[in-house]
Structures are given as C-alpha cells and as structure tokens.
Amino acid sequence: MRATKARPVTSNAGKGAFELNQDAVRISSVVATRQATRSDELRDHLEEMILDGRLAPGERLDEMELSRRFGLSRTxxxxxxxxxxxxxxxxTRGRQGTHVALLSIPAIIEMFDVMASLEGLxxxxxxxxATPTERAAMRAVHEELVKAYEAGDPVNFYKINQQFHDLLYEAAHTHFIAExxxxxxxxxxxxxxxxxxxxGRMLGTLAEHVRIxxxxxxxxxxxxxxxxxxHVQLLGDQLTDFISSLPPRLNLSQ
Amino acid sequence: MRATKARPVTSNAGKGAFELNQDAVRISSVVATRQATRSDELRDHLEEMILDGRLAPGERLDEMELSRRFGLSRTxxxxxxxxxxxxxxxxTRGRQGTHVALLSIPAIIEMFDVMASLEGLxxxxxxxxATPTERAAMRAVHEELVKAYEAGDPVNFYKINQQFHDLLYEAAHTHFIAExxxxxxxxxxxxxxxxxxxxGRMLGTLAEHVRIxxxxxxxxxxxxxxxxxxHVQLLGDQLTDFISSLPPRLNLSQ
DNA sequence: AGCGTAAATGGCGTATGCAAAAAAGACAAA
DNA sequence: TTTGTCTTTTTTGCATACGCCATTTACGCT
Known part of the structure; x- marks a missing residue:
C-alpha cells in the first residue's frame, strides 16, 4: 500500500521505502481538506514514532539518514x-543536529500541571x-475500559483510556482547548x-473516571x-515518582 | 546596520534589505546560545510583525514576495x-498561500480561558x-504601570503590563508553563x-494587579x-465584547 | 608523553531549478 | 448574460548543489 498514490515522481530512487498510514488524520484538524504533502506525512510519521517510543527521547534525527530511509530529499x-x-x-543543539526532546522531571511535572488545568477546563x-449522547458514549467507553482492566490488558487499556479522554474533550465542545x-x-x-x-494505576483510573x-x-x-x-494530577504524581525511582542515568535515555 | 555581521554570503543580491534587530532574543529561550540562522531571524521577525499588527490577521504571506523583501531565497x-x-x-488555506491566522470569537474566548488557567497556575x-526580590520587582514595575496610567499612555501601559506578567512567570520559577x-x-x-x-480597562488592571x-x-x-x-478572564471578556461590537465584516480584517 | 594547532570530514544552512497542481482568466456555447 | 471548459499563470513542493561551520583527528612541538 503506497501512501502517495500515483504521484509523478521526477527521479526518486528509493520510493518504495515510504510507508505510513495515510489514514492517520490529525485529530483536531478542522480543515483536513488539503492533501498532505510528503513533508506533512513525514512530520506525522515522526510524531507517531516519537509518541510510541520507536524514537526514544534524546535520540538523534539525522537529516540525511531520514532522507535515505524515507526516500525523499532533505528539503x-x-x-x-x-x-x-x-x-x-x-x-536542536546548535549545529549538532536535532534530537528528540529530552524532558527533565521538573518539566514533566509542569506539563502535568498544565495538563491537569486543561483537562479540568x-x-x-x-x-x-455535554449532550445525552455524549454522556452515554463516555459511559460506554468506560465499560470497555473496565473490560480491558479485567482482562489485564494494559496496552488496550492505554488506548481505550485515550478514547475516553477524547470523548471528554468532544463533550466540552471546544476546539482550541482540545487541540x-x-x-x-x-x-x-x-x-x-x-x-x-x-x-494500582488502572484501578485508580477507573474510579476517577466514574467521579468525573x-x-x-x-x-x-x-x-x-x-x-x-x-485525575491527571494523580497520574502525573505517580509517573514522576516512577521516573524518580529509576537509576539516574538510565532514566528514559533508552 | 546589518543584522548578520560578517556572514559570508555566496551570491546574495538584495542583501541590504534584511534589517531586523538581532537583539530581540526570544524571551523564554533557555539556550539562546546557538547563533540564529536566517530562517530563525525571519521567523522571529514575522512573529513580531504579526504581534504588533504590522501584519494583520488574514493578511497574505507570499513566499516569493518575502524572499525578495528580505533578500533571501525561498528555502x-x-x-x-x-x-x-x-x-x-x-x-494555510489549500494552495492559496498562507495567511496570518484569523481567529474566531469562540476561539479567542477559549484562548483566554486557557490563558486564565495558566496565569492562575x-x-x-x-x-x-517568589523571593523577596521578585516580590519587590513586581511592586516596582507596578509603580511604573501606575505612572503610565496617570500619564495616559496606553502604548507604554501595554508594554509595562507585559513586563509585570513576565515577572509573575519568573516568580513562579517555571519554565514550561511560562513558555x-x-x-x-x-x-x-x-x-x-x-x-x-x-x-476603564487600565484602571481595572491596576486594581487586579494589586490583588494578585x-x-x-x-x-x-x-x-x-x-x-x-x-484578571485575565476580565480582560478576555472585555476584549470579546469589544470585538463583538464591531461591524461583522470589518472585524479585525484590517 | 602530553598538549596545542591545523587539516580533514561530516553535516547543516541556503540558493536555485524544475515540475505539478490549483487558481485565474479567456473564450465559446447555450 | 451565464455557464462550462480549456488555457495560462501563479505558486507551491521537492530535488539538488554548494559553501560554511563544528567536531574530530592527526601531526608537530614542547
């Protein structure tokens, strides 16, 4: 499955290397009409890679290597x-190339503070x-979440949890804040x-969701x-505790 | 005064056209060490132009024209x-060029909601x-603000007001939130x-600052x-009221 | 053997050229 | 006059080339 279908490439050697799911439309993008450029696709792809850990914090991003890897030029x-x-x-550290952002614990704490504020909002x-439909949707997804918990499936739990929060943003009928x-x-x-x-985090999450x-x-x-x-603050606290408990230099560097 | 001193330009025709104040370092930039590239300079310059209204919301940004105007290539x-x-x-609206973001009133309201949360944080x-020094600094700037009010100088008031808020962020000893x-x-x-x-906004601001x-x-x-x-919420309310009171199509388009 | 300096190398920033896509305009037909 | 289509033009997206900078490595000097 090619992402860029029938794009008339001029002289593109490694065209087959570029594989990413075109369907992954940016959630909050209101005007998703304009067709994605290769630059946009790569951005989303990299973002996803960073998000799911395939690109670890601190890891180097080499322009030339990415060019080769995805079969496009440096531009x-x-x-x-x-x-x-x-x-x-x-x-970016000067002219020494770009790296995936490496967050300090204080920075993470601050981020969760902001996150808590926004979620509260x-x-x-x-x-x-929230409309009755939206409330019902939240309850429904929460049921799924309970099932994932009972099945002891953290990965699925993580995904469904995100869905729950997405529903919350939707129910708030906002654009900017959700974004x-x-x-x-x-x-x-x-x-x-x-x-x-x-x-205990999963169980806590369930109870907190009910309260919300x-x-x-x-x-x-x-x-x-x-x-x-x-709810968010608790998650943040536990996360920072967790990170703090790791040996200093092994902290998330990999 | 050239911004980029002794930068060995290869074949730059309109080099004299590029004038912007190098000194305007990004406020929150912790690592301001890396020397700014022309791309960075232009970004800051455009940002400033948008900020102070030289580029109005909705106005077109033409790549070619900017290239000519600032004497650099399109890249x-x-x-x-x-x-x-x-x-x-x-x-960006399709392939019709990029424009300065045109905010809807609901969007502005949401932004002020977030702003209020962050400022509260x-x-x-x-x-x-806050250290004693920082508290004193806030009081001092506030005195300046009172003077600007008494002098009836809104432009200066606006600037000093920003300083006051910058001091507040500093006193919070945060990086991410302030940013x-x-x-x-x-x-x-x-x-x-x-x-x-x-x-009445200036007078209101003074009272609210004292309360903070x-x-x-x-x-x-x-x-x-x-x-x-x-404080922020009040400003937002008054601003949205003001915008709403404008004739529909003349709203900030110019 | 250690340190300072100079050459080499890899990578980044910028310029330029080309091709494609969409908007704008012109022209013809209803 | 209006509408639909074709052509032209404008503008964007990508590829490639080149010069400079920073780091590194090697060599000479102390």
Missing part, C-alpha cells in the same frame, strides 16, 4: 523537522454542554506510556473540573 | 513559515516560591493590543490563583 525532511521543533517535540465545560490538550498529551506521550503499568462522569451527569461544573484535574 | 522563508504554521500563528506557584503562557499571549497578541484602549500581589505576599496560593485567573 521536506527539514521542513518536517522545523514543524516538530516549533511544537517542542524535538530540539474541559470537564467543567463538558458538565455544562492544546491533545498536543500536550502527545508531547508527554513518550513518557506517559511507561507509567500505565504502574500497580458522575459530576458531569450531575451538571456540577466545579466538581467535574476538580475531578478531572485531580 | 529559509518556507522554513520560517513552517514554524509559524506549527505554532498556529499562521494558517503561575500565580499559585509564585505565592509559594506556554507567553506563546499563547503572542498568539492572541494581535487582538489583545486593540483592547488596551478600552475605557497582595495574595502572593500573603502567601496564599489559592487566592493568588483566583486573582490572576480572574
């Missing part, structure tokens, strides 16, 4: 890198704006993944805000 | 545009962490500027958070 590679640079997913709005939240989630993503396996949904159903914005905010 | 121009695109300061942390806040402020900047002249500082000095994080959050 679109550089443009993709510029985009990720602006978001903060990667960082969403929950508050959701308590005021910001998701972007931030992506930025922490590489780290967050490693905390799902924490003992109950507050929303009760139409209590403040309670919903606090519930969602606390 | 760095495109890279700068990619960066601003990723931040959300500009947007900063104030909360500042109440716990996010400033980035968001820049994104709303083009609109915000136009609300400073609202009647008092809460911080009292070491009351929750009060500080609420004070700062309310």
């Amino acid at each position: 679109p590679v550089r443009e993709a890198i510029k985009s990720l640079l602006a978001i903060g997913l990667i960082e 969403c929950a508050k709005l959701a308590a005021r704006r 910001q939240t998701i972007q931030l989630r992506r930025r922490i993503g590489a780290y967050r993944l490693r905390a799902t396996y924490q003992p 949904m109950d507050s929303i159903d009760a139409g209590d914005p403040d309670a919903a805000q606090k519930a969602a905010s606390d | 760095p121009v495109r890279e700068a545009i990619k960066s601003l695109l990723a931040i959300g300061l500009i947007e 900063c104030a909360k942390l500042a109440a716990r962490r 996010q806040t400033i980035q968001l402020r820049r994104r709303i900047g083009a609109y915000r500027l136009r609300a400073t002249y609202q009647p 500082m008092d809460s911080i000095d009292a070491g009351d994080p929750d009060a500080a958070q609420k004070a700062a959050s309310d």
